[in-house]
Amino acid sequence: MAKARGLVAVNVEECKGCNLCVVACPVDVLHLADSFNTHGYSPAEYDGEGCTGCGVCYYACPEPGAITVYKNWAEAQEAYICQVKQVPSKLTVVDSVKGIAKCEACGKDVILSNFSNLSFAE
Amino acid sequence: MAKQFVKGNEAIVKGAILAGCRAYYGYPITPASEIAHAAALYMPMVGGTFLQAESEIAAINMVYGASGTGIRAMTASSSPGFSLKQEGLSYLAGAELPCVVVDITRGGPGLGNIAPEQADYHQVVKGGGHGNYKNIVLAPNSAQEMCDLTMLAFELSDRYRNPAVVLADGFIGQMMEPVDFPEPVTEFPEKTWAVRGVDRDRMNLVSSIELDPDDLERHNQKLQRKYEIITNNDTRYEEYQLDDAEYVVVGYGIVSRLVHTAINQLRDEGVKVGMLRPITLMPYPSKRLSELAALEQVKAFSVIELSNGQMVDDVRLAVNGTKPVEFYGRMGGNVPSIKELVHEIKRMMRVL
Amino acid sequence: MSVKILGKSKGFYETYERRPGNNQEQTHYCPGCGHGILHKMIAEALVDFDVAENMIFISPVGCSVFAYYYFNAGNIQAAHGRAPAVATGVKRALPESIVISYQGDGDLAAIGGNEILHAANRGEAITVFFVNNAIYGMTGGQMAPTTLIGQKTTTTPYGRTLQNEGYPIKMAEIIASLESPVYVERVMLADVRSKNAARKAVRKGIKNQMEKKGFSFIEVLSTCPTGWKMTAPQSEEWIKTTLAENFPLGVYKDIADQVEPLDLSLNLAPPERVPKLIGLDQDKMDFDTASMKLAADIDQEIKIAGFGGQGVLSLGVWLSEIGMREDLEVSWIPSYGPEMRGGTANCHVKLSRNKIGSPLVTHPTVLVAMNRPSLEKFEADVVEGGAIVWDSALIDVEPQRTDVRNIPVPATRIAKEIGNSRVSNVVLLGVLAGFSDFLDPLVVQRVLPLIFKKKHLLEINLKAFEVGLGLGRELTD
Numbered sequence: 001m002a003k004a005r006g007l008v009a010v011n012v013e014e015c016k017g018c019n020l021c022v023v024a025c026p027v028d029v030l031h032l033a034d035s036f037n038t039h040g041y042s043p044a045e046y047d048g049e050g051c052t053g054c055g056v057c058y059y060a061c062p063e064p065g066a067i068t069v070y071k072n073w074a075e076a077q078e079a080y081i082c083q084v085k086q087v088p089s090k091l092t093v094v095d096s097v098k099g100i101a102k103c104e105a106c107g108k109d110v111i112l113s114n115f116s117n118l119s120f121a122e
Numbered sequence: 123m124a125k126q127f128v129k130g131n132e133a134i135v136k137g138a139i140l141a142g143c144r145a146y147y148g149y150p151i152t153p154a155s156e157i158a159h160a161a162a163l164y165m166p167m168v169g170g171t172f173l174q175a176e177s178e179i180a181a182i183n184m185v186y187g188a189s190g191t192g193i194r195a196m197t198a199s200s201s202p203g204f205s206l207k208q209e210g211l212s213y214l215a216g217a218e219l220p221c222v223v224v225d226i227t228r229g230g231p232g233l234g235n236i237a238p239e240q241a242d243y244h245q246v247v248k249g250g251g252h253g254n255y256k257n258i259v260l261a262p263n264s265a266q267e268m269c270d271l272t273m274l275a276f277e278l279s280d281r282y283r284n285p286a287v288v289l290a291d292g293f294i295g296q297m298m299e300p301v302d303f304p305e306p307v308t309e310f311p312e313k314t315w316a317v318r319g320v321d322r323d324r325m326n327l328v329s330s331i332e333l334d335p336d337d338l339e340r341h342n343q344k345l346q347r348k349y350e351i352i353t354n355n356d357t358r359y360e361e362y363q364l365d366d367a368e369y370v371v372v373g374y375g376i377v378s379r380l381v382h383t384a385i386n387q388l389r390d391e392g393v394k395v396g397m398l399r400p401i402t403l404m405p406y407p408s409k410r411l412s413e414l415a416a417l418e419q420v421k422a423f424s425v426i427e428l429s430n431g432q433m434v435d436d437v438r439l440a441v442n443g444t445k446p447v448e449f450y451g452r453m454g455g456n457v458p459s460i461k462e463l464v465h466e467i468k469r470m471m472r473v474l
Numbered sequence: 475m476s477v478k479i480l481g482k483s484k485g486f487y488e489t490y491e492r493r494p495g496n497n498q499e500q501t502h503y504c505p506g507c508g509h510g511i512l513h514k515m516i517a518e519a520l521v522d523f524d525v526a527e528n529m530i531f532i533s534p535v536g537c538s539v540f541a542y543y544y545f546n547a548g549n550i551q552a553a554h555g556r557a558p559a560v561a562t563g564v565k566r567a568l569p570e571s572i573v574i575s576y577q578g579d580g581d582l583a584a585i586g587g588n589e590i591l592h593a594a595n596r597g598e599a600i601t602v603f604f605v606n607n608a609i610y611g612m613t614g615g616q617m618a619p620t621t622l623i624g625q626k627t628t629t630t631p632y633g634r635t636l637q638n639e640g641y642p643i644k645m646a647e648i649i650a651s652l653e654s655p656v657y658v659e660r661v662m663l664a665d666v667r668s669k670n671a672a673r674k675a676v677r678k679g680i681k682n683q684m685e686k687k688g689f690s691f692i693e694v695l696s697t698c699p700t701g702w703k704m705t706a707p708q709s710e711e712w713i714k715t716t717l718a719e720n721f722p723l724g725v726y727k728d729i730a731d732q733v734e735p736l737d738l739s740l741n742l743a744p745p746e747r748v749p750k751l752i753g754l755d756q757d758k759m760d761f762d763t764a765s766m767k768l769a770a771d772i773d774q775e776i777k778i779a780g781f782g783g784q785g786v787l788s789l790g791v792w793l794s795e796i797g798m799r800e801d802l803e804v805s806w807i808p809s810y811g812p813e814m815r816g817g818t819a820n821c822h823v824k825l826s827r828n829k830i831g832s833p834l835v836t837h838p839t840v841l842v843a844m845n846r847p848s849l850e851k852f853e854a855d856v857v858e859g860g861a862i863v864w865d866s867a868l869i870d871v872e873p874q875r876t877d878v879r880n881i882p883v884p885a886t887r888i889a890k891e892i893g894n895s896r897v898s899n900v901v902l903l904g905v906l907a908g909f910s911d912f913l914d915p916l917v918v919q920r921v922l923p924l925i926f927k928k929k930h931l932l933e934i935n936l937k938a939f940e941v942g943l944g945l946g947r948e949l950t951d
Contacts, residue, residue: 011499013499013500014499014500016500016504016505016506017505018505018506018699018705018706019506019705019706019707020506020706020707020710023707023710024665024666026666039497039500041505053478055480056666058480058481059480059511059514059515059666059669059670059673060511060666060669061510061511061514062501062503062505062506062507062508062509062510062511062514063500063501063510064482064483064486064501064510064513064514064517064544065481065482065486065499066500067480067481068479068480068481068482069479069480069481070477070478070479071478071479071480072477072478075477076477076478076479079477113481115479115481115482116481116482116484116488120477122476124749124754124755125798126753126754127791127794127795127798127804127806136752136754139748139752140748140749140752140754142745144567144742145563145566145567147563164751164752164753167743167751167752168742168743168747168748168751168752169740169741169742169743170742171566171567173562173566175559175592176588176589176591176592177588177589179556179559179588179589180556180559180562180588180589180592181559183552183553183556183559183560183563183589184559184560184562184563184566185563186550186552186553186556186559186560186563187532187550187552187559187560187561187562187563187564187565187567188563188564188566188567189563190550190560190563190564191530191563191564191567191568193567195563195567209553210553210556213552213553217551293807293833296807296808297805297806297807297833298791298794298805298806298807299804299805299806299830299833300798300804303749303754305749306745306746306748306749307745308745308746317530317548317549317550317564318548318568318571319527319528319529319530319547319548319568319570319571319572319573320527320528321527323548324527324546324547324548326548326549327492327542327548327549327550327551328549328550328551329542329549329550329551330551331539331551333494334494337494379830379831379832379833380831380832380834381831382829382831382832383831383832384831386831457834459834459836460832460836461836
């Protein structure tokens with residue numbers, strides 16, 4: 001089995017539940033949720049483990065911002081810079097299905113699909 | 123600057139270039155082709171673009187694209203070609219893009235012939251394409267005005283972000299007269315709305331689509347207000363021998379030249395007749411016509427057109443039943459003789 | 475080490491504020507629609523190549539009409555089928571911009587067939603994305619020009635037939651058959667591999683434009699789950715099993731590496747140089763009009779008639795040019811010019827101290843007849859006391875009128891004697907100047923060098939004029 005070094009975060013509200021990512025995922029770690037988002041779609045969900053960071057789901061998905069893939073999550077989580085205190089910090093996943101991590105420095109939750117608002121050390 | 127003896131169609135292109143036009147997209151059609159010939163000759167000299175498009179439709183859409191980038195762009199055609207451009211004009215008007223379109227009219231309907239008619243009045247002045255829009259329409263009657271009004275068309279078009287049409291006929295296009303060419307325009311309005319492929323105007327959008335009925339209604343209301351402002355500020359007309367006129371002849375373009383001569387003859391015979399020549403057909407000089415209609419001395423109006431009577435509707439609306447409005451028209455490319463006009467004006471004025 | 479994240483591209487707006495309604499976080503496309511995938515590839519490439527701010531995106535009519543909701547770039551929305559024409563106007567005005575013309579199958583291959591063909595044939599330096607899903611999505615699942623034989627749509631409820639609608643049109647093949655395009659490829663959005671190939675094609679198409687290589691055309695076989703009445707995964711499967719069988723994938727043309735970059739630079743002349751460049755720099759010929767021996771009340775209406783090639787129209791133009799230099803009001807009009815391609819020719823010239831009304835001459839004060847039909851046709855129109863100047867070398871009848879001046883001039887014979895029969899019109903010009911009171915010979919002699927710039931032509935024409943002038947003066951004696 002491929003190495004689980006990545007992380008996928010689904011922006012539930014941007015997902016239309018078309019299932020293309022679920023079908024495309026080579027390691028079969030995505031599924032459609034039983035619940036609905038505010039637009040009435042059952043969004044894709046991460047199983048919570050096993051993502052290799054291959055990015056296939058990202059290119060399979062027609063929505064510009066529904067899927068975010070951290071290809072090298074193991075490194076990314078160590079390079080996080082706290083948005084509150086602007087200091088080097090570390091992210092720990094608290095809800096892998098919803099894509100939520102906690103910042104070690106400030107203790108606040110970080111939405112991983114909002115990656116463009118997050119910063120990481122080079 | 124130099125006074126030159128040129129064809130009306132050539133005066134248009136030189137005027138356009140002096141006005142800063144640097145893009146001409148067109149399709150050949152008689153009797154407007156000399157405009158394309160001149161543009162092909164001169165546009166490259168000033169670093170502008172001349173392109174013979176694959177169709178009238180493509181040409182007007184190329185103008186749409188060029189104008190969207192903020193440059194001054196034009197096309198020219200004749201009646202059947204203008205019909206084809208109507209879709210593009212509606213989009214230009216909807217997107218509030220400036221542009222200048224020249225229509226050197228010919229006989230219709232259908233293929234008709236290439237002789238001068240004024241039967242495009244409805245399709246040019248009343249919109250022609252779909253939607254609640256109007257073109258600014260300027261009607262030259264000399265080679266000098268072919269230059270001057272083309273330049274004015276660019277200015278008004280930019281100022282109001284609205285298509286402007288120079289509506290002339292085959293006669294004025296073919297006619298050669300001395301033209302005093304003015305100095306080139308050096309100052310242009312800033313176009314903050316233009317799409318130029320730079321960061322500054324990355325948020326700019328050229329579009330005519332408004333999905334929401336309220337938004338589209340607001341957009342249309344804005345357009346109507348614009349037309350009102352244009353009417354208030356930029357209505358142009360010429361008066362000839364109207365001071366003591368009992369009869370007012372209304373004619374535009376080549377007809378006004380013929381009527382001018384006919385009036386001289388009628389005046390020699392003691393008939394108190396004058397002429398109102400609309401220079402702008404949109405906005406139409408309705409207010410001036412209403413004023414004339416209200417004068418006690420004015421007994422009647424006579425409208426002369428090379429058509430079945432298209433502009434006469436606007437005269438009737440302006441006069442609004444207060445005085446008789448008569449009409450005489452020729453069609454098919456026939457131009458009335460002066461003798462014929464003198465006779466017809468007398469007949470209409472009931473002074474025979 | 476660097477953090478590698480695949481997420482929403484900066485080439486898109488963060489929220490879709492132009493999208494009406496409450497949902498400004500999702501695109502308007504149906505779930506599983508291929509447009510979004512292609513949008514992502516385009517946005518990603520532009521950001522990666524650092525040209526996102528230079529892009530001008532031309533959106534079509536069809537489902538992608540609202541592409542401007544999403545692309546963080548200058549957006550221009552075009553009429554149905556006209557995107558390549560609009561893109562032409564944009565690219566010619568802004569050669570440094572990256573112009574993307576994006577169209578669906580109805581837009582590009584049906585109503586806009588002409589525009590795409592000619593933009594491609596001209597080799598416009600743009601990138602065209604052609605989304606082919608074999609159906610009209612936005613208008614409700616009607617037949618597209620690319621709909622397959624047998625495929626049921628709302629306008630082919632029994633399936634497309636060869637007999638009624640013909641074969642689906644293969645645009646990549648057609649475009650590749652033209653000489654100008656530098657890159658034509660058909661890709662599909664159906665699985666990991668095909669999407670990767672599509673992504674590469676997108677990047678190549680944009681790169682070509684950045685390198686000014688010319689016209690790139692990428693046809694993208696794409697899903698329409700709603701129109702096809704399938705789930706998104708079924709749609710991708712149908713592309714693979716059916717659509718791609720009918721529209722073979724592959725590179726149809728790629729000469730991008732073999733062509734030199736186009737020179738697209740604009741050399742706009744500064745306004746002050748413009749008059750010279752369009753021939754408006756000629757010095758005014760300032761005459762002391764007081765010294766001219768012109769009649770005080772000139773009102774000449776001249777008709778010149780003959781056959782094509784005699785210089786009928788030119789004679790009229792020169793008369794007018796001379797009149798203009800004499801500070802007269804002048805007009806010239808051919809009757810009726812545009813359709814004249816050989817055959818008979820005549821023109822009307824008016825010279826006056828007063829503003830000229832009608833430019834038409836119905837009753838000439840002077841008729842210049844250069845062949846017999848012209849004399850016979852217009853003789854009766856000449857005003858009483860007017861003049862008929864006619865080429866007696868060519869016309870074998872005399873004018874019948876006795877109430878006008880009859881001026882026969884063997885112009886063609888004189889011209890031949892001078893050495894060129896084509897200068898007969900200048901001989902006639904000389905005669906007019908000689909006997910009339912509306913042409914000042916001195917002015918004519920100063921205008922002729924402006925007309926005949928070549929020395930030998932000027933010499934022979936001046937000679938013709940002088941001979942004519944002498945003849946004309948004899949008439950006044």
